[in-house]
Amino acid sequence: MSLPDSDxxxxVDELGREPTAAEAVLFENLWSEHCAYRSSRPLLxxxxxxxxxxxxxxxxxAAVVAVPEPDAADTPADDREASDYSDTYITLGIESHNHPSYVDPYDGAATGVGGIVRDTMSMGAYPIALADSLYFGTFDREHSQYLFEGVVEGISNYGNSIGVPTVTxxxxxxxxxxxxxxxxxxxxxxxxxERLVTAEAQTAGNKLVLVGNGTGRDGLGGASFASEDLAEDAETEDRPAVQVGDPYTEKLLIEANEMLVDENLLLSARDLGAAGLGGASSELVAKGGFGAEIDLNKVHQREPNMNALEILLAESQERMCYEVAPEDTDRVAEIAERFDLGCSVIGEVRxxxxxxxxxxxxxxxVDPEFLAEGAPMNDLEAIEPEQPGRELPxxxxxxxxxxxVSAPNTASKRWVYRQYDHEVGVRTALKPGDxxxxxxxxxTSGDANDTTxxxxxxxxxxxxxxxxxxxxPYEGAQAVALENATNIAAKGALPLTAVNCLNGGNPEKPDVYGGFKAIVDGLAEMCSxxxxxxxGGNVSLYNDSTTGPIPPTxxxxxxxxKAGYDAPPAxxxxxxxxxxxxxxxxxLGGSEYLAQVxxxxxxxxxxxxxSEIIETIATVANQESTLASHDVSHGGLAVALAELITADAGAEVSVDGVVDLFDETPGxxxxxxxxxxxxxxxxDGVAPVDSLGSATDDGTLSLTVDGETVDYDSETVTELRAVITETLD
Structure with missing residues (x-):
């Protein structure tokens, strides 16, 4: 990829001259789709x-949101006032590492975890929980399984090593x-x-300090690589664009960052991700309305004879760029040395x-604002998607x-989450699998060590x-938002906030861009x-390869x-x-049933x-008379009931027909x-309540559909749902 002629x-018009080689690659990366959101920003x-x-x-x-006080946590958002929120904040961010995870599934996924954790740290926050949403080709393909295993291993090894639980x-x-x-x-x-830090430079004369791993040549051009379709030879030719992670250094960086925040030494911060040092430092000063003067020779390096372009653009991991008052740089260096981290005063805000x-x-x-914000937006043609008609087999x-029930999409994901340390940090009250x-x-209780x-x-x-x-795409994206809200409400909680990761194919194709535009609009409407x-969020486009574009995702x-941490089980x-x-x-459009038959x-x-339905579901989930609560989604009632039964508890259920059994309507x-x-x-007056039958104590699921009955014992259901574990173990 290179800078298009128009860019x-x-x-040239802005600079009044030809850009230097280093400037050209900076603009190429910071004006890429990955960094500048040229095709998506007009929609957001x-x-x-x-x-x-x-x-x-x-x-x-990352975004920052105040946590409701316990006595207001069960109150709908529209009814809360400013006084209902505590002085405890959460940060929330999301990242994609799609192309790197195809080229190198282990390092691609691992460095995705490292990047989103550093985004969290740069806000003055301590990371407490991770979530991974993963999408692969059909499970029966050997290459899909190879990618799946590598990605899960990368996430688990990195997350487990840095002590941040992957919980959902x-x-x-x-x-x-x-x-x-x-x-x-x-x-x-x-x-x-008191601990909050942002990525906005504060004052001219402050120093820019780089802390963390030495800069190497890995990840060169990662931002531009993420902004083009995957080529047939990507697994070999694009490997240098994939970063290599070091979770043990990341753990040291997390703890050092905590100490720097505790001592109020950080005036602003940005992690080094896409476009490396050039991206982080230019964006940090541009947000504050400043410039910078940086001596690239002062950047600590782990490889010899690196040139200016490599130092600026390498996406080597486990590095942070801090704005620090001149009188505090020695103390920052002392803390970095204590945690065996590199530290360089590389320049200053000006x-x-x-x-x-x-x-x-x-x-x-260059003008930092022009570099960070000057990329022109794309005006692309969009073709509206069509919906299919009904033809049920x-x-x-x-x-x-x-x-x-045995489809990989609806089967048990225990093989995945059992590899994650989801209890580290001792905050996980409801674990994966629910x-x-x-x-x-x-x-928020007033006691950080509360046990009540x-x-x-x-x-x-x-x-x-x-x-x-x-x-x-439009209705499906609405359903995605409603489904996540239903998951939360089923455990007695109410939605607080969200971030999105909008994944699409090549936006220059009108049908692809039409589908992407539809998921943006659908997601936005339902969240509203x-x-x-x-x-907040992330956009990842050009997820296109020789096999075609991905589904809009x-x-x-x-x-x-919610008040407290208890919830009804699934x-x-x-x-x-x-x-x-x-x-x-x-x-049944979009259902696993039609995907199978x-x-x-x-x-x-x-x-x-x-919104009214979600609030009522949460109310019912918190009733003392509620013994179990589980959402109906992928696979419909058939899968929900299969997931609910145990060796000691079953169900006798009757539904009117196949559509009722496999309908995946969320909410x-x-x-x-x-x-x-x-x-x-x-x-009453909110939504229907239909009787399904009764729970039993025999561990058997008896399903009657339009007069036809099928019986399953819990052992058979467990075997049906174990397809991923049985294939990969």
Missing amino acids: HQLV SAFDSEGEGVVIGPGDD GSVDFHEGYVGNPLVNVACVGLTNE EGNYVCTFDGETVVD DVDLEDAINAV DTAIMAIRE GAGTGLAFSSGSNPNWTTNA DLSTPVV PTLAMVGS ALSGEGELLVVGSAGGA GGSDGFPALPANA RVVIETTDPAAVREAF
């Missing part, structure tokens, strides 16, 4: 990013990802007003241009249930569904309906709040009645009162309750 002419204004608890919204390394996420398999997998990682951090020198010569001298009921994770934010459960529970959900967004501000990472007790609450959409259908109708939850009247009363 080159803009640069659709998202509502403001709210009573939002402290910092889009534009920084999703895994999807789809033909559209055969040539281009997606690796999206989100991170929650914890901070407060008025005027962004200037870099090397061997006594000026190699960069006639299949054997038991065969259909077996196929859907609808959402819950993290204990004890600080009096703080605020932070629910965390992340994912998308390519079957939905392939079938109907749910009163959930979208406070809007990963949403959503957090919610496992039956065997003692209550079974109800399904929420509005069914009456269609063939046919087509339009997307199910989504409820018009989504629905199966409730096991000892007081069905209370559930019906809560949902």
Whole structure:
């Protein structure tokens, strides 16, 4: 990739001369789609990013949101006032490492984790939880399994080594990802007003200090590499563009960053990610309205004879750029040395241009705002997607249930999350394998060591569904937002905020851009309906390869709040009645059922009162009479019921037909309750409540569909759902 002729002419006109080699590659990377969002930024204004608890919204390394006080955590967002929020803040960010994870699945995924953790650190926050949403080609392909295993190993080894638990996420398999997998990682951090740092330079004369690993030649041109389609030979030719991670240095950097924040030594901070030192330092000073003077010879390096271009653009990992008062640089160096980290005072914040020198010569001298924000936006043609008509196949009921329950998309993901240390940090109150994770934010109780459960529970959900967004991008993206909110509500929490990772193919193709535009609009509308501000995110386009474009994929990472940390399990007790609450959409478009047996259908109708339904689900989940609660989504009721039964508790269930059994409309939850009247009363005038049957104590699932009954014992269901573990172990 090189700077297009039109961009080159803009640069020449601005500089009044030809750019130097270093300037040219800086503009190439910082004006790339990956950094400048040239095709997506015009669409992103659709998202509502403001709210009573939002402290910092889009534009920084991570968003910052105040955590509700425990006594207000169960109050809908629209009803909260400023006084309902505590002085404890969370940060929330999300990152994609898609192309690198195809070329080198282990290092590509590992450095994706490292990058989003450093985004968290740069806000003065300590990382407390990770979520991974992963998308691969069909599971029966050997190469898909190779990528899957490498990515999970990279995430687990890096996350486990740095002591940050991976607590939730999703895994999807789809033909559209055969040539281009997606690796999206989100991170929650914890901070407060006194510790808060931003990526906005504060004062001319302050020093720019680089702390962390030495700079090498890995990751050169990573930003531009992420902004072009994957070539057939990408696995070999593009390997130098993939960064190499060192989690043990990252752990030292996390702890050093904590000490620097504790001692109020940081005036601003930015992690070195896309476009390396050049990207981080120029963006930091541009945000503050300043320039900089940097001596590249002062950058500590781990490889000899590096030139200016390499020093500026290398995306070597585990590095932070700090703005520090001149009198504090010695103390910063002392702390870096204590943690065995490199430290270089590389320059200072100044008025005027962004200037870099090397061997006594000026190699960069540009307006930092023009460099960081001057990329022109693309005006692209979009073709609106069409929806298919209904053509449902006639299949054997038991065969259909077996196929859907054992499909890799709906099967148990235990093989994935058992590799993650999800308990490190001792905050994980609800562990992976349920609808959402819950993290204990004890600080809101007034006691960071609280053991009574009096703080605020932070629910965390992340994912998308390519079957939905392939079938109907706009409605499918709406459903993704509603599904994440349903996961949170099923555990008694209410949505608080969200970030997104918007993944698409080559936007220069009108049909691809039309699908991408549709997922942006659909996601934005449903988040607005749910009163959930979208406070940040990431865009990854040009996810296209020789096999074609990926499905439009809007990963949403959503957090919610509740009083305390307890939640009803997604496992039956065997003692209550079974109800399904929420509005069914009456269609199977985008369902795993049609993916397995063939046919087509339009997307199910989504409820018009989504926010009211979510609030009521959370209310019912918190009723003392609720014994179990589990959302209905991928695979419909068939999979939800299969996941609910245990060796000691089963269910006798009756539904009217195949559409009812496999409908994946989000906003629905199966409730096991000892007081069905209370559930019906809560949902009166909000959404239907339908009786499914009753829980039993025999560990058997008995399904009657339109008069035909199929029985499963828990052991058979476990075997059906173990396809990933049995294949990869």
